[in-house]
Amino acid sequence: MRRAQPRHQVPEPGTFALTFDDGPDERFTPQVLDLLAERGVPATFFVVGRSVEKHPELVRRIVAEGHGLGSHTWSHPELLGLSFAQLLRECRRGRRAVERAAGRPVPDYRPPKGHWDGRGATAATALGLRPWVWTQDPRDWEPGASAEGIVAALEGLGSGDVVLLHDGIQSAPDPASADRSATVAALGPLLDLAAARDLRPVRLEAP
Numbered sequence: 001m002r003r004a005q006p007r008h009q010v011p012e013p014g015t016f017a018l019t020f021d022d023g024p025d026e027r028f029t030p031q032v033l034d035l036l037a038e039r040g041v042p043a044t045f046f047v048v049g050r051s052v053e054k055h056p057e058l059v060r061r062i063v064a065e066g067h068g069l070g071s072h073t074w075s076h077p078e079l080l081g082l083s084f085a086q087l088l089r090e091c092r093r094g095r096r097a098v099e100r101a102a103g104r105p106v107p108d109y110r111p112p113k114g115h116w117d118g119r120g121a122t123a124a125t126a127l128g129l130r131p132w133v134w135t136q137d138p139r140d141w142e143p144g145a146s147a148e149g150i151v152a153a154l155e156g157l158g159s160g161d162v163v164l165l166h167d168g169i170q171s172a173p174d175p176a177s178a179d180r181s182a183t184v185a186a187l188g189p190l191l192d193l194a195a196a197r198d199l200r201p202v203r204l205e206a207p
């Protein structure tokens, strides 16, 4: 069996991908989805199993509106501190929760914080997960992040980039991080920046 390796980039020239981690969030995920719908733009959501169980309707909306969907573990733990058995359980339970809500197979997966090692690769391979990381992290998860700061951090946005954003926050370093308003406010200007560079947003899809 070929060992799973995380993908970083989208292959088609002239495209890039917006990704949203740590949801679904009852307040901010609908705001992100509304904005994406207004602009007619696809994104990809990496959702956390325990939050999916609270809001399966948001996962159904993500799917119905044509976005990409992946799992992001069951409870967003510090992966590097887990035993292999715990790691496997987190990944499997997270994926199952998303698949139950979506009503279809969901192989795409993003490890929390992008933490990836040999054990993560073994677990992903055993579970048939397709792991994704990213190329651009504008640090929207930091307390005090602003829309202007997020857009400015993406000044280097180019073809193939995978942008890490958050429509929710799990294990927040600061309660202020739970407010995703800056990410929502950055979305329009970010799409304008991409359009000015002739970059077309696509959802993540394994080749």
Ligand SMILES: [Zn+2]
Pocket: 021, 022, 072, 076, 112, 113, 170
């Ligand atoms: Zn995360």
